[in-house]
Amino acid sequence: xxxxxxxxxxxxxxxxxxxxxxxxxxxxxxxxxxxxxxxxxxxxxxxxxxxxxxxxxxxxxxxxxxxx
Amino acid sequence: xxxxxxxxxxxxxxxxxxxxxxxxxxxxxxxxxxxxxxxxxxxxxxxxxxxxxxxxxxxxxxxxxxxxxxxxxxxxxxxxxxxxxxxxxxxxxxxxxxxxxxxxxxxxxxxxxxxxxxxxxxxxxxxxxxxxxxxxxxxxxxxxxxxxxxxxxxxxxxxxxxxxxxxxxxxxxxxxxxxxxxxxxxxxxxxxxxxxxxxxxxxxxxxxxxxxxxxxxxxxxxxxxxxxxxxxxxxxxxxxxxxxxxxxx
Numbered sequence: 285x286x287x288x289x290x291x292x293x294x295x296x297x298x299x300x301x302x303x304x305x306x307x308x309x310x311x312x313x314x315x316x317x318x319x320x321x322x323x324x325x326x327x328x329x330x331x332x333x334x335x336x337x338x339x340x341x342x343x344x345x346x347x348x349x350x351x352x
Numbered sequence: 353x354x355x356x357x358x359x360x361x362x363x364x365x366x367x368x369x370x371x372x373x374x375x376x377x378x379x380x381x382x383x384x385x386x387x388x389x390x391x392x393x394x395x396x397x398x399x400x401x402x403x404x405x406x407x408x409x410x411x412x413x414x415x416x417x418x419x420x421x422x423x424x425x426x427x428x429x430x431x432x433x434x435x436x437x438x439x440x441x442x443x444x445x446x447x448x449x450x451x452x453x454x455x456x457x458x459x460x461x462x463x464x465x466x467x468x469x470x471x472x473x474x475x476x477x478x479x480x481x482x483x484x485x486x487x488x489x490x491x492x493x494x495x496x497x498x499x500x501x502x503x504x505x506x507x508x509x510x511x512x513x514x515x516x517x518x519x520x521x522x523x524x525x526x527x528x529x530x531x532x533x534x535x536x537x538x539x540x541x542x543x544x545x546x547x548x549x550x551x552x553x554x555x556x557x558x559x560x561x562x563x564x565x566x567x568x569x570x571x572x573x574x575x576x577x578x579x580x581x582x583x584x585x586x587x588x589x590x591x592x593x594x595x596x597x598x599x600x601x
Contacts, residue, residue, distance in 0.1 A: 291487075291491075294491055295491075295494070298434060298491075298494070298495060298498070299430060299433040299434050299437065300433065300437070301437045301440070301441065302437070302440060305436060305437065305440055306433055306437075309429075309432050309433055309436060310429075313429055313432070313559060316559070316560075316563060317563060320563035320564060320565070327564060327565055327566055328565070330560065330563050330564075330565050331560050331563075331565040331567060334556055334559055334560050334563075334565070335556060335577070335580070338432060338436065338552070338556055339580060339581070339584045341436075342436055342439065342440060342443075342552075342581075342584060342585075342588070343584055343587070343588050345440060346440055346443045346444060346447075346588045346592065347588065347591060347592070349440075349444055349449060350449055350592070350595075
């Protein structure tokens with residue numbers, strides 16, 4: 285059971301290392317999804333949110349890493 | 353032309369990522385071989401490869417049944433999480449905030465752990481050593497499988513991408529057999545930086561496609577995303593280094 289738990293933890297760890305970054309990425313994706321769902325007339329909006337949201341999340345995360 | 357560019361990026365990403373993963377798995381397998389011999393190390397590695405084969409054989413055909421948009425979205429989000437995690441760590445390592453991954457140190461730590469296990473459970477050691485080898489091959493292999501499936505999803509490039517990943521694994525295995533030491537000279541952080549950039553770019557592209565975004569330039573957008581993630585990563589490293597220099601002075 286412990287070995288199975290460790291394996292599951294390691295599998296989750298493949299995708300989530302820093303919780304704040306993972307949360308920020310999921311937040312950006314949800315926002316982009318809402319924009320895509322609401323704004324079918326402006327499909328670029330969803331793409332823009334994804335692009336600038338992900339870049340912003342990455343840079344913001346590493347710049348604040350030292351403080352955290 | 354555009355399709356070739358896409359396939360070329362996917363093949364490069366899979367090759368480099370597989371190189372990194374294979375080097376990490378090799379370090380553990382070699383540590384097991386040094387402490388307990390090649391039998392448990394080899395058996396563990398073969399068992400790991402067998403389980404991987406079963407997983408791929410079982411899940412592979414299922415992927416064809418998933419609607420393309422849902423597959424692109426799911427894989428895109430996972431690639432974003434996976435790629436940006438690598439990129440974040442590579443940026444922090446390049447800026448000196450996190451220690452560089454050292455295969456020689458990882459090898460020493462793994463052998464020390466196996467020696468400690470030997471003192472506690474002498475009669476079960478072969479089993480435990482084989483398990484360490486099995487786990488390393490399975491987990492690093494799962495990362496390779498995920499990357500191969502993710503970067504080739506829905507584009508018919510599964511064969512060249514798989515071949516690139518397999519070539520990287522074979523190359524590392526041969527190098528490991530020849531030198532009998534962990535491959536500490538592989539510039540792992542540079543490779544992780546490059547792969548993190550490429551996987552993040554693919555993740556962004558697939559997630560957008562999953563939402564129905566018509567990226568300007570279609571597949572060419574991936575190259576633009578690679579350039580943007582690279583610029584953001586290098587810019588962040590420069591900013592962190594400048595801050596550290598200011599703090600020191």
